[in-house]
Amino acid sequence: MPKPRIKISGGRLIDPENRINDTLDLYIANGCIIAIGEAPDGFQSDIEVDATGLVAVPGLIDLSTRLREPGQEYKASIDSECRAAAASGITTLCCPPDTDPVIDTPAVIELIRYRARQVGAARIFSLGALTRDLDGEHLSEMSALKSAGCIGVSNALKPLASTLVQRRAFEYAATFDLTVFLHANDASLSANGCMHEGHISTRLGLPGIPEAAETVAVARDLALIQQTGVRAHFCRLTTQRAVRMVARAQFDNIPVSADVAVPNLYLSELDTIDFGADYHFIPPLRTQTDRDGLREGLSSGTLSAVCSDHQPHDSDAKLAPFPATEPGASGLDSLLPLTLKLAEENHLLLQDAIARITSGPAKILNLPYGELSVGRAADICIYDPAATWQLNADSMHSQGKNTPFRGWEMQGQVRYTLLDGEVIYRKD
Amino acid sequence: MSNTNIQVREDGRLRHFLSTEGLSRELLTEILDTAESFAGVTEQSVKKVPLLRGKTIVNLFFEASTRTRTTFELAAKRLSADVLNINVNSSATVKGETLLDTLRNLEAMHVDMFVVRHSDSGTAHFIARQVQPHVSVINAGDGRHAHPTQAMLDIFTIRREKGADFGRLSVAIVGDIAHSRVARSQIHGLNMLNTGDVRVIAPRTLLPAHVESLGVRVFHDLREGLRDVDVVIMLRLQNERMEGALLPSEHEYYQLYGLTEEKLSMARPDVTVMHPGPINRGVEIDSQVADGPHSVILQQVTSGIAIRMAVMSMAMQQSTTQDNHA
Numbered sequence: 107m108p109k110p111r112i113k114i115s116g117g118r119l120i121d122p123e124n125r126i127n128d129t130l131d132l133y134i135a136n137g138c139i140i141a142i143g144e145a146p147d148g149f150q151s152d153i154e155v156d157a158t159g160l161v162a163v164p165g166l167i168d169l170s171t172r173l174r175e176p177g178q179e180y181k182a183s184i185d186s187e188c189r190a191a192a193a194s195g196i197t198t199l200c201c202p203p204d205t206d207p208v209i210d211t212p213a214v215i216e217l218i219r220y221r222a223r224q225v226g227a228a229r230i231f232s233l234g235a236l237t238r239d240l241d242g243e244h245l246s247e248m249s250a251l252k253s254a255g256c257i258g259v260s261n262a263l264k265p266l267a268s269t270l271v272q273r274r275a276f277e278y279a280a281t282f283d284l285t286v287f288l289h290a291n292d293a294s295l296s297a298n299g300c301m302h303e304g305h306i307s308t309r310l311g312l313p314g315i316p317e318a319a320e321t322v323a324v325a326r327d328l329a330l331i332q333q334t335g336v337r338a339h340f341c342r343l344t345t346q347r348a349v350r351m352v353a354r355a356q357f358d359n360i361p362v363s364a365d366v367a368v369p370n371l372y373l374s375e376l377d378t379i380d381f382g383a384d385y386h387f388i389p390p391l392r393t394q395t396d397r398d399g400l401r402e403g404l405s406s407g408t409l410s411a412v413c414s415d416h417q418p419h420d421s422d423a424k425l426a427p428f429p430a431t432e433p434g435a436s437g438l439d440s441l442l443p444l445t446l447k448l449a450e451e452n453h454l455l456l457q458d459a460i461a462r463i464t465s466g467p468a469k470i471l472n473l474p475y476g477e478l479s480v481g482r483a484a485d486i487c488i489y490d491p492a493a494t495w496q497l498n499a500d501s502m503h504s505q506g507k508n509t510p511f512r513g514w515e516m517q518g519q520v521r522y523t524l525l526d527g528e529v530i531y532r533k534d
Numbered sequence: 535m536s537n538t539n540i541q542v543r544e545d546g547r548l549r550h551f552l553s554t555e556g557l558s559r560e561l562l563t564e565i566l567d568t569a570e571s572f573a574g575v576t577e578q579s580v581k582k583v584p585l586l587r588g589k590t591i592v593n594l595f596f597e598a599s600t601r602t603r604t605t606f607e608l609a610a611k612r613l614s615a616d617v618l619n620i621n622v623n624s625s626a627t628v629k630g631e632t633l634l635d636t637l638r639n640l641e642a643m644h645v646d647m648f649v650v651r652h653s654d655s656g657t658a659h660f661i662a663r664q665v666q667p668h669v670s671v672i673n674a675g676d677g678r679h680a681h682p683t684q685a686m687l688d689i690f691t692i693r694r695e696k697g698a699d700f701g702r703l704s705v706a707i708v709g710d711i712a713h714s715r716v717a718r719s720q721i722h723g724l725n726m727l728n729t730g731d732v733r734v735i736a737p738r739t740l741l742p743a744h745v746e747s748l749g750v751r752v753f754h755d756l757r758e759g760l761r762d763v764d765v766v767i768m769l770r771l772q773n774e775r776m777e778g779a780l781l782p783s784e785h786e787y788y789q790l791y792g793l794t795e796e797k798l799s800m801a802r803p804d805v806t807v808m809h810p811g812p813i814n815r816g817v818e819i820d821s822q823v824a825d826g827p828h829s830v831i832l833q834q835v836t837s838g839i840a841i842r843m844a845v846m847s848m849a850m851q852q853s854t855t856q857d858n859h860a
Contacts, residue, residue: 429654
């Protein structure tokens with residue numbers, strides 16, 4: 107069946123990549139954007155989307171979405187989370203390799219891709235494991251992983267056995283021009299910590315993760331990136347100092363990028379004061395100074411992406427004493443409104459906020475999405491900037507209802523999501 | 535902080551006893567006064583009062599303990615409650631579901647109070663949030679977070695020795711503050727009672743980050759820190775601290791931080807020496823001091839029963855009142 111011809115009319119288009127911020131019509135055919143502004147000759151639409159009062163942006167790209175499939179289907183599934191992504195305006199997802207089994211063979215990538223095709227609600231890309239079974243010692247078959255479609259390699263949150271293994275892994279990844287996605291963490295410093303080491307961890311008697319667990323790792327990683335020439339990306343930085351170290355490295359033309367997770371832009375160690383398991387994150391929520399430093403890094407562009415760090419859980423996962431709970435929050439539903447809120451609160455410009463969830467992550471992943479360009483796939487998110495709604499278990503589309511933002515008033519609601527030129531989500 | 539809310543009923547009385555932090559001076563004083571009245575009971579030949587007759591108290595211990603569990607059991611029995619001791623091997627993986635399941639199962643047996651010890655900080659708070667409205671929770675130690683009955687019995691002992699005016703007292707806590715739930719509870723309790731000067735004395739490796747934010751003065755030199763103090767509380771040093779690269783040796787620790795007669799002479803002449811036990815003789819304290827005239831280590835154990843009776847009866851009395859209203 108041919109794809110519909112769609113006209114999106116009357117909406118405000120914001121496309122940071124093409125510096126568009128204007129009320130313009132958008133014309134779509136065969137899954138692609140065919141014109142912006144003026145209608146092509148003889149264009150007849152099958153569907154006209156009236157976007158008056160709405161904002162159309164490129165479909166969002168999320169750098170880290172735990173789908174929980176394969177391995178933890180009791181928490182969520184590719185089906186449930188792709189639909190949640192569509193309802194949140196997210197059209198491209200990047201899945202970290204710490205599934206069960208780990209993404210260290212083409213078979214697992216194929217499985218994920220097959221399931222994603224069945225659902226048809228989002229593009230899913232996978233990061234391959236940097237080491238076999240993420241064991242931190244044996245290199246994975248990176249060439250095979252790349253051939254199978256992996257767009258980068260990562261050891262997720264698992265440590266590498268030594269700096270030597272890390273060096274070799276970087277060199278091997280660089281051989282195949284694979285970006286290495288790093289979680290900067292010195293495992294011996296973070297040990298069994300479950301929150302930021304500071305006055306709150308002291309008060310609560312919870313094992314802390316010192317700032318140096320991140321900065322020591324960033325320093326070591328940067329040295330090896332420089333040595334090996336690998337292209338690298340720091341995932342989910344949490345400290346102001348690490349952001350400054352990365353800024354310095356970028357200034358020195360070391361090929362690194364970095365992102366931040368939404369919770370670290372709004373919350374801090376102070377939120378943990380009542381042992382609330384929804385505030386249990388690894389890496390942890392840091393200080394308010396760090397939160398401000400992350401916002402600054404986002405504004406300056408050192409951090410070129412905001413990520414949901416989506417980790418949906420079953421309800422039992424958070425029903426235990428704080429250290430025994432599973433870290434992470436379900437983040438797809440809040441990615442767009444909480445990124446818009448940064449602009450609303452003047453932490454960065456609206457087009458920059460949009461860039462951090464569209465063109466920014468697209469560049470990190472080296473993907474041809476995240477922009478509204480003629481000839482490119484029509485992945486589009488159309489939202490109502492004035493609509494407010496409350497984030498809660500009923501309003502969330504993800505199967506995981508675990509969020510520290512429960513009860514928060516969200517502004518900006520997705521009305522249409524288009525993937526490959528087809529309307530895959532619509533809210534009337 | 536909502537620690538306050540969860541521990542206290544709407545009418546201001548004690549519901550759970552999870553932490554000395556967040557409780558008012560009045561409530562802490564009431565605990566001490568009530569314990570004083572029970573201290574008489576424990577000294578009588580018939581050591582029982584019928585306050586909690588018909589109530590069921592479960593000692594739910596996920597961490598090995600003899601002394602604390604025994605004093606809780608004795609306290610409950612002297613209040614005429616029925617007591618059930620449940621020891622869950624914490625070396626077997628205790629998962630969240632299991633803990634909650636255990637709790638739900640026991641609750642179904644109409645338990646009125648849980649006394650909980652667990653190696654994870656926050657466990658008592660977690661359980662207090664999960665139990666039905668008529669059930670009270672007493673924290674018998676959670677991770678490194680709090681051990682409020684131990685702290686209150688220490689404070690009770692101090693009050694008996696030094697009188698009720700904490701404002702003129704200088705109290706030093708010596709040793710492994712970083713890993714000590716007792717120290718945290720003592721610091722909060724002493725500060726809430728307006729103690730004039732609370733000090734911690736330890737090498738940096740045994741102090742938690744920003745320890746001064748708890749409201750203490752920090753010393754690294756024992757002699758200097760002990761100068762003119764009224765009370766010295768020695769903390770137990772766990773053997774495993776040598777393995778985590780926190781200390782070089784017991785020998786060096788004893789040289790620097792072991793309490794000897796000579797170092798104690800820096801303190802006020804009528805100084806009181808305390809230790810929450812069990813004691814490592816020759817590691818953190820010299821036997822001569824532990825058994826000497828300044829030591830009240832055995833009185834602490836006796837006070838433990840009175841304090842636990844006080845806390846249990848206060849938390850449960852309120853629920854009795856509530857039952858009557860219902």
